Amino acid sequence: ERDKYENNDVAGVVTGLAWTSVGGDILFIESILSKGKGLSITGNLGMVMKESATIALEYIKANAENLGIKQRVLDEYKVHIHVPEGATPKDGPSAGITMLTSLVSTFSQRKVKSKIAMTGEITLRGKVLPVGGIKEKILAAKRANIKEIILCEANKKDIEEIKESYVKGLKFHYVSEMKEVLEIALTKQKVQNAKKL
Amino acid sequence: ERDKYENNDVAGVVTGLAWTSVGGDILFIESILSKGKGLSITGNLGMVMKESATIALEYIKANAENLGIKQRVLDEYKVHIHVPEGATPKDGPSAGITMLTSLVSTFSQRKVKSKIAMTGEITLRGKVLPVGGIKEKILAAKRANIKEIILCEANKKDIEEIKESYVKGLKFHYVSEMKEVLEIALTKQKVQNAKKL
Amino acid sequence: ERDKYENNDVAGVVTGLAWTSVGGDILFIESILSKGKGLSITGNLGMVMKESATIALEYIKANAENLGIKQRVLDEYKVHIHVPEGATPKDGPSAGITMLTSLVSTFSQRKVKSKIAMTGEITLRGKVLPVGGIKEKILAAKRANIKEIILCEANKKDIEEIKESYVKGLKFHYVSEMKEVLEIALTKQKVQNAKKL
Amino acid sequence: ERDKYENNDVAGVVTGLAWTSVGGDILFIESILSKGKGLSITGNLGMVMKESATIALEYIKANAENLGIKQRVLDEYKVHIHVPEGATPKDGPSAGITMLTSLVSTFSQRKVKSKIAMTGEITLRGKVLPVGGIKEKILAAKRANIKEIILCEANKKDIEEIKESYVKGLKFHYVSEMKEVLEIALTKQKVQNAKKL
Amino acid sequence: ERDKYENNDVAGVVTGLAWTSVGGDILFIESILSKGKGLSITGNLGMVMKESATIALEYIKANAENLGIKQRVLDEYKVHIHVPEGATPKDGPSAGITMLTSLVSTFSQRKVKSKIAMTGEITLRGKVLPVGGIKEKILAAKRANIKEIILCEANKKDIEEIKESYVKGLKFHYVSEMKEVLEIALTKQKVQNAKKL
Amino acid sequence: ERDKYENNDVAGVVTGLAWTSVGGDILFIESILSKGKGLSITGNLGMVMKESATIALEYIKANAENLGIKQRVLDEYKVHIHVPEGATPKDGPSAGITMLTSLVSTFSQRKVKSKIAMTGEITLRGKVLPVGGIKEKILAAKRANIKEIILCEANKKDIEEIKESYVKGLKFHYVSEMKEVLEIALTKQKVQNAKKL
Ligand SMILES: [Ca+2]
Ligand SMILES: [Ca+2]
Ligand SMILES: [Ca+2]
Ligand SMILES: [Ca+2]
Ligand SMILES: [Ca+2]
Numbered sequence A, B, C, D, E, F: 001e002r003d004k005y006e007n008n009d010v011a012g013v014v015t016g017l018a019w020t021s022v023g024g025d026i027l028f029i030e031s032i033l034s035k036g037k038g039l040s041i042t043g044n045l046g047m048v049m050k051e052s053a054t055i056a057l058e059y060i061k062a063n064a065e066n067l068g069i070k071q072r073v074l075d076e077y078k079v080h081i082h083v084p085e086g087a088t089p090k091d092g093p094s095a096g097i098t099m100l101t102s103l104v105s106t107f108s109q110r111k112v113k114s115k116i117a118m119t120g121e122i123t124l125r126g127k128v129l130p131v132g133g134i135k136e137k138i139l140a141a142k143r144a145n146i147k148e149i150i151l152c153e154a155n156k157k158d159i160e161e162i163k164e165s166y167v168k169g170l171k172f173h174y175v176s177e178m179k180e181v182l183e184i185a186l187t188k189q190k191v192q193n194a195k196k197l
């Protein structure tokens, strides 16, 4: 049994797409702030997936102003990232854009767009890189009631190889820059009960 | 020989349900405060179970006000979590709600409800996720003289598959949010000899 | 050749009972204070046995007042725990009450009762849990000239299964709470040349 | 499918040459600054490749004045180095001059020369050492639309053994000192939107 | 070829006895002070041998006054312990009294007695415990021109089993307390060029 | 192909002799200072070789005055040691005197003698110990155009066993104390462009 999309009421919860040994699935990236310093990560993650969280946070710290995030918030809060379903080991770089979106949502308390999912590697210079398992991930997204998907431009060819009826009803966003991801995935609205930062 | 429920006189002691290679059993999550900072964990626990403690604590730190926990207490005390029976290795995410309840009881010195046990994974956004081994855990709870059980809504179907006579005398609470767990499992009363915080 | 009981002139030296691959034996838990912070542990101990030391110390820090230990002493001193015979690897939770007694003796400089030994797991909520290898441990205690033994109430049945002549001359104390252990094992007297704390 | 050269608009992004089990490829070294202290590294790198980053940074700290880098910038900023494509493990000392160039570009915000790539080990005393896999690396550079390549003087003989038509259109710079690398690879210009340091 | 005794001009150099797979040998324990805090250890030592250094230092810190060591020296200096011949892995508790003697010599700058060697485990409560390989160690000591040997009282029986002609010319000191070791092994004299502490 | 001696213009670069599975070779020890505290080490080194760097630094800190090194320099600078050719794993204690010489050269900015190489283990008490592979190391030194070699007195017998024509043109210095190494290997001159310390 696969996961379903859940609503976007809480800051920092973003839907990613995973490709596991039993096929595609969606996963959720969650992040949360508390007074303190640094980054902690849970969710039975491998080294490469943990590195994605570090890359996302370093990118945000270096580009805080452009991202509309206050330096003071970065200085005074500790961020914790979690990927639920602790019984399942997870790894790889493909949750990069999902982690970035989660962190920006949490630091700005901006609402994540409804029924959107994403998969893509991130770089320090702001590029989005292609990832594997696209077909399986797309089918999982559809089953989970996702309506829009963000992918790397370089993954467009993988979508074009999928039978048209399978992708019907899905809207694809192809991006090459991380800032495009944020423009598409984050609304201008704050979440209800936004944390005062 | 299996464990029996013990009384709820002490803050931070909560009964969980475990599924081991020799069948179901109850386990106790204990937590305790001392002057200082941070979190320490003992009990021969695997990485995923240790992560549950971190998730519970980060959730509490981010939602302290809503949970009726003073920021000052979080700042000035170190919390230690222990799961007895050190000879038995333990792992998995299913003690999440038990750890959360233990920590909230300890930080608030609220009394845990009598003869209640629970099993469920927690997330940073406050959801409860389903876990495995439900049938074995329920039978163990009954043997241990437990009267009420908290489970994830999504585990209801596992209870419905159990022969009715086996679950007779047990009251089930199905939840999807972590705050429901706390409302059910924690009384408004402080424990006797509550620590002055 | 087995160890013999040694006198109780020094604070923090307590006799435990161990069950090894070559049968039962007594072991000594030693602890000592120096100016500083924290806990260090030596003696070729496995992870679970090291955890016992942490549990004992956290319990003491949380219950210092009831145990007659000054908060100032806990703040200003570092405690080191050692289990002699470094060539022998040791593990398991059964030295818990021995470590607790050693630490309380050291922090209070109270004298340990003469010719007493003990074995039992400890919990954060102050309970004593039963342990294995009771028969072998009792025989070792007798050979070592021990006169009194503290065991968990739940280990009583193991004693009742031992041939009466084997336990003749030994006095057993069955306990279920950690404070009972301390009442039995520690005298009101300070050790000679007690450290001024 | 192999990587292509990308433009040089961002400080700290430098093109290296890698030799993997499936042949030569280009790789990018990225670095970025944020307020803080120290060095962090991501990209699924082995120990020797991580050591290259440390060597480069220690060299820069010891020679800051000569390199035109302000001591204050080294004191007040943390640098993060990332090598994209987290799914691929990477190791070896050959990215040394690429990491050095990336760090100097980031600390000075100087623009990297267009369409240049490099490979070579670095030393603390400022020498460039030869590396292996030159032929495969050169072919990869050509496919990726690179026009200039920096190599160790001692690798010249490896180029001379390559069929002339293969290296046509490529300009080679043979160096023995790390300062030569920086003179060739970094322009005097600052990048657009240079970070104010 | 075996080691020979060397002179005792330098504080902190003490001769121990080792029993290796190729027979007995002498070894040297060296210690040295520098401004700072803590303990560091080198010499290709296993965990149990490193623990001996920790036990010795904790014992000294707890008994500084009785040992004639100034608290100020313990507070202001870092001590480094080294056991030469890094190519040979070393382990076990038997260098305990040698490490203790080395540290006390270093902290007090007292001269070590000439041509003396020792072997024995130490405890936190100040006892010396017996060790193995006595015969091989004694023969090595004789070959190395050692004249006096300190052993645990409980190792006396091992000496009595050695053919008399083998131990001729050696003077044995049998001890049960660590303070006896120090009385025998350390002279009242300071070393030449004693460090001003 | 083997390494060649390079000039001695830079402080802290010293030539050692290594014995690897493919025969003897020279290696370079480099060290460098930057504002800060402590010691870091790179070069794909094993534990024993890293320990040599620690021993050398502790010896220098304890004997700073005698070595003509200012306490202030030790307090205010961090030292980094690197051994080039990161692709080759290196281990063993034989680079001890080379590391010591490198560090003293760096801390004092004294010039290293030209065309000299060395191999020998160091101790905390200032002795030089013999090492293995002497014949292979000497042949490598000759190939590399080295003219003088420092060895432990106890390695003299290894040289006497080498055919005379092989060692022709090489001058040997046999030492037993670390201070002899420094007297032979370091000139009184400062390096050109000496760092102002
Ligand atoms: Ca799932
Ligand atoms: Ca994803
Ligand atoms: Ca149980
Ligand atoms: Ca549970
Ligand atoms: Ca024993």
Ligand SMILES: [Ca+2]
Pocket: C016, C017, C018, C094, C095, C096, C098, C118, C119, C120
């Ligand atoms: Ca015990």
Ligand SMILES: [Ca+2]
Pocket: D002, D003, D025, D026, D085
């Ligand atoms: Ca690639």
Ligand SMILES: [Ca+2]
Pocket: D016, D017, D018, D094, D095, D096, D098, D118, D119, D120
């Ligand atoms: Ca490269």
Ligand SMILES: [Ca+2]
Pocket: E002, E003, E025, E026, E085
């Ligand atoms: Ca030897």
Ligand SMILES: [Ca+2]
Pocket: E016, E017, E018, E094, E095, E096, E098, E118, E119, E120
């Ligand atoms: Ca010894």
Ligand SMILES: [Ca+2]
Pocket: F002, F003, F025, F026, F085
């Ligand atoms: Ca070489």
Ligand SMILES: [Ca+2]
Pocket: F015, F016, F017, F018, F094, F095, F096, F098, F118, F119, F120
């Ligand atoms: Ca060497």
